[in-house]
Amino acid sequence: MFDLLLREVNIEREPAPVDVAVNGGVIVDRRPDIDGSALQEIEGRGRLLIPGFVESHLHLDIALMNDWQVPGRPEPYLTHYGLNESMERRRRDFTEADIENRASTALEMAARHGVTALRAQCHVDREVGLKHVKILQRVKEKYADLVTVQIVTFPQQGLINHSDNADLFREAFRVGADVMGGASNLDVLENGRVDWKGHIDAAFDLAMELNVDLDIHADLGIPQTVSFNELETVYIAQKTIERGYEGRVTVGHACTLGVALPDVAAEAIALIKEADLNIISQPDLYRLGREDTHNVRRGLTRVKELLAAGVNVTYASNNVRDALRPMGNFDLLEEGLILAYGAHMDTVEELNTIVRMSTYNAAQALCLPNYGLEPGCKADFVVLDAPSPSAAIVGQVQKRYVFKNGRVVAANEMVSPFCNVPV
Numbered sequence: 001m002f003d004l005l006l007r008e009v010n011i012e013r014e015p016a017p018v019d020v021a022v023n024g025g026v027i028v029d030r031r032p033d034i035d036g037s038a039l040q041e042i043e044g045r046g047r048l049l050i051p052g053f054v055e056s057h058l059h060l061d062i063a064l065m066n067d068w069q070v071p072g073r074p075e076p077y078l079t080h081y082g083l084n085e086s087m088e089r090r091r092r093d094f095t096e097a098d099i100e101n102r103a104s105t106a107l108e109m110a111a112r113h114g115v116t117a118l119r120a121q122c123h124v125d126r127e128v129g130l131k132h133v134k135i136l137q138r139v140k141e142k143y144a145d146l147v148t149v150q151i152v153t154f155p156q157q158g159l160i161n162h163s164d165n166a167d168l169f170r171e172a173f174r175v176g177a178d179v180m181g182g183a184s185n186l187d188v189l190e191n192g193r194v195d196w197k198g199h200i201d202a203a204f205d206l207a208m209e210l211n212v213d214l215d216i217h218a219d220l221g222i223p224q225t226v227s228f229n230e231l232e233t234v235y236i237a238q239k240t241i242e243r244g245y246e247g248r249v250t251v252g253h254a255c256t257l258g259v260a261l262p263d264v265a266a267e268a269i270a271l272i273k274e275a276d277l278n279i280i281s282q283p284d285l286y287r288l289g290r291e292d293t294h295n296v297r298r299g300l301t302r303v304k305e306l307l308a309a310g311v312n313v314t315y316a317s318n319n320v321r322d323a324l325r326p327m328g329n330f331d332l333l334e335e336g337l338i339l340a341y342g343a344h345m346d347t348v349e350e351l352n353t354i355v356r357m358s359t360y361n362a363a364q365a366l367c368l369p370n371y372g373l374e375p376g377c378k379a380d381f382v383v384l385d386a387p388s389p390s391a392a393i394v395g396q397v398q399k400r401y402v403f404k405n406g407r408v409v410a411a412n413e414m415v416s417p418f419c420n421v422p423v
Contacts, residue, residue, distance in 0.1 A: 001036070001037055001038065001039065002021045002022060002023055002028070002036055002037070002038035002039070003022050003023050003024065003025075003038060003039050003040065003406055004021070004022035004023075004038055004039070004040050004041075004042075004379070004403075004406050005019060005020070005021050005022070005034065005036065005037070005038035005040070005041045005042070006019060006020040006021075006022075006042050006044050006049065006383070007019050007041065007042065007043050007044055008043065008044045008045060008046060009044035009046075009047055009048070009049035009383060010044070010046055010047065010048045010049065010387055010388065011030075011048075011049050011050075011373055012048070012050075012352065012355075012356075012388070012389055016032060017032070017044065017046055018030055018031055018032050019031065019032065019033060019034040020049065020373070020381075021034050021036065021038070022379040022403075022406040023406075024406070025378060025379050025405035025406040025407075026370075026376065026377070026378060026379055026406070027373065027374065027375050027376065027377050027378075027379050028375055029375060030373065030374065030375055040408075042383070042401065044383060046387055047383050047384060047385060047386065047387070047400060048383070048384040048386050048387060048388060048389065048391075048392060049373065049381055049382070049383055049384075050114075050355060050359055050373075050381060050382050050384060050389070050392075051116075051359045051360065051363070051371060051372050051373055051377070051380060051381050051382075052114060052115065052116025052117060052359070052380040052381055052382055052402070052403075052404070053113070053114045053115045053116065053332045053333075053358050053359060053362075053382065054115070054116070054117045054118070054314075054358065054359060054362035054363045054365075054366060054368065054371075055110060055115045055117070055118040055119065055316055055317060055330065055332065055362070056119050056250075056280050056314050056315075056316045056362040056365050056366060057119060057121065057215075057252045057280045057282065057316035057317075057318055058106075058110075058118055058119065058120055058121065058316060058317050058318065058320065058330070059120075059121045059154070059318065059319055059320075059322065059324075060103050060106055060107075060118070060120035060121065060122065060136060060139075060149075061099055061103060061120070061121075061122050061123055061132040061135070061136055062087065062091065062123070062319075062322045062323065063102055063103065063106040063319075063320045063321065063322055063330075064102040064105060064106055064320065064321050064322070065087075065090065065091075065094075065102065065321070065322045065323060066321045066322060066323070066326050068105075068321050071321055071326055071327065072326050073326045077290065079290075080220075080287060080288075080324075083287075083323055083324050084186075084323075084324070086323050087322065087323035087324065088156070088157075090323060091123070091128070092127075096131065096135055099131075099132060099135045099136075100135050100138065100139055103120075103135065103136060103139045104139055104142070104143070106320065106330060107139065107143045107146060107147050107149070108143075108146070109329065109330045110147060110330035111143075111146045111147050111402060111404070111409055111410055112399070112402070112410045112412065113329065113330055113331040113332070113333070113399055114332070114333075114382035114384075114399040114402050114410075115147060115330060115332065116147060116148065116380040116381075116382075116402070116403075116404050117147065117148040117149075117150075117362075117363065117366060117368055117371075117380070118147050118148070118149050118150070119149075119150045119152060119179065119215065119316075119365075119366055120136055120140075120149055120150065120151050120152060121152045121154040121181060121215075122136050122151050122152060122153065122154055122177070122181075123154055123156040124153045124154060124155060124156070124168060124169060124172050124177075124181075125155065125156045125157035125158070125165075125168075126157065126162060126164065126165070126168065127157060128156075129168070130168070130171060130172055130175055133151060133153070133172050133175055133176055133177055134175055134176070136149070136151050136176070137151065137175060137176030140176070145404060145405065145407075145409075146404055146409055147404070148368070148380075150178040150179055150366060151176055151177045151178050151179070152177070152178070152179040152180070152181040152215050153169050153172045153173070153177045153179070153180055153181045154181040154183060155169075155181060155182065155183055155186065155187070155199075155203075156183070156186065157186065158186055158187040158188065158199070159182065159187055159199050159202050159203060160187055160189075160195060160198050160199055160202045161187055161188065161189055161190070166202070166206060169206055170206070170209075170210070173210050173212065177212075178212065178213075179212055179213045179214070179215050180203055180206050180207035180210065180212050180213070180214050180215070181203070181214075181215050181216070181217075182199060182200060182203035182214065182215070182216035182217060182218070183199075183216070183217040184196035184197075184199040184200055184216065184217070184218055184232055185217070185220050185221070186217075187199040196218075196232055196235075197235060200216065200218075200232070200235060200236055200239060201239070203216060204239055204243055204245070207245070207248075208243060208245065213248045213249070213250070213367065214245065214248060214249045214250070215249075215250045215252065216236060216249070216250070216251055216252065217252050217253055218232040218233050218236060218251050218252070218253060218254060219231060219232045219233050219251075219253060219254045219255055219256035219257060219301075220253045220255055220256070220284075221255065221256055221288075222255055222256060222258065222259050222288050222289060222297055222299055223256065223259060224259070225259065225261075226256050226259055226260050226264070227264065228260075228264050228267055228268060230256075231256060231257060231260065231264075231268055232256070233251050233254050233256075233257060233268065233272060233277070233279075234268050234271060236249060236251055236275075236277065237268075237271045237272050237274070237275035237277055238271070238275075240275040240276075240277060241274065241275050246275055246276040247276045248367075249275070249276075249277050249278070250277065250278040250279075250280060250365050251272075251277055251278070251279055251280070252280040252282060252316075252318075253280070253281075253282050253284065253301065254279050254280075254281070254301040255282075255284055255288060255299050255300065255301055257269075257301050257302050258297070258298070258299070258300055258301055258302055259297070265302055265305065266305075269302065269305055269306055269309045269311065270309065272306070272309075272311055273309050273310055273311050276312075277311065277312075278312045278313075278314065278361075278364065278365035279301060279306055279311055279312070279313045279314075280313075280314050280315065280316050280365065281300055281301050281303050281313065281314070281315040281316075281339065281343070282315070282316060282318040283315070283317070283318060283325070283328075283335055283338050283339070283342075284298075284299035284300060284318075285298055285299060285300065285338065285342050286325055286327065287299065287324065287325065298342050300339075300342050300343055303315075303339070303343040303345070304343060304344070304345065304350075307353065312361050312364050312365060313357060313361060314357045314358060314361040314362040314365055315332075315335060315336065315339050315354075315357055315358060316332075316335070316362070317330055317331075317332070317335055332358040333392060333393060333396055333397070333399075334396065335358075336354040336355065336357075336358055336393050337393055337394075337396060339354060340354055340393060348390045351389065351390035351393045351394065352388070352389040352390050354389075354393055355389035355390075355392060355393060356389070360372070378405065379403055379405060379406035380403060380404050380405065381403050382399050382401070382402050382403070383399070383400045383401040383402075383403075384397055384398070384399060384400065385397040385398040385399075385400050398412045398413060399412055400412060400413065
């Protein structure tokens, strides 16, 4: 007797539908026509089964800070730095209950859309102290059976611009943080200079001292030109190799790589591959290029070139209905469609790749153990109302069933307004 038995589900690269059996929250068998019964049996009818979506970069503590029932900007778009200042001002009104309620709602929304693991960027600085970390740790524990959460210490007000910062970040790991964060463009010194190399060095020092993974925001701008040694991601790759931290470093955004000339970009990508960096593309279409008067640029990294070089590339929601982006639904199928348009990924294989980017690639970036659809993997998976990954992206289909540890945590269906029956 199995705990769960899924009948006739499609799995990418399987030649025919298979059954999947689960016991104790773990996949124990996967093949056609499994003989046996289960406490819960679900007919897949040829629907696609994928491992759970992995949200690899989300600012969870500020998510939904705009009125999520009336989405949109509460004030006109300023500049990126202007938006950051607005967010700094508005976050001073956050109460503990406010942060907890918004983060809880966000995790529930994400789970309904098939997210089973999530890396949460979380403000740590002298103004808010460890308040955000402590609250997200509480939410993480509360929703452990719904979504696996990793907390990243995000240095909203810098890392090297004050002597007390390092101790504050060390304390954050004592109260629940999991990953060392970085944001080299936010470390503004007293003279107004941004010391991005010093910031990256300090982030490496703390990550290695604490023996944790490193997740850095880098190359967020799109200047007209950039040289090889001006790319922050190049410096991060060099330091990763120098310090022997290959496989443990993730770079979010990497937009500046998109404006590099082809030969510079190719050299940088080769180094990124050598350093075994994870690259997370963000939906920066809404933010970057706003000052361009013609030939408006997208603000995406070189997704296709990075993938072709064998780099582990994923994508994420980043900001959802907050001061920086008033859109988003914690839905990686939706973000995947945006990426397909922005990165010009429209072949069947490229669309299939987008689904792999938000599942297997993202799981690799988060170093998730026992992830996938093979026997022995955790039973964290999603049944999609589509026969194939490309059909799921193009059709923006329902996540019919979402499972965490072999248990249904969400069941979605569309109801026809004409006949009032599920379709």
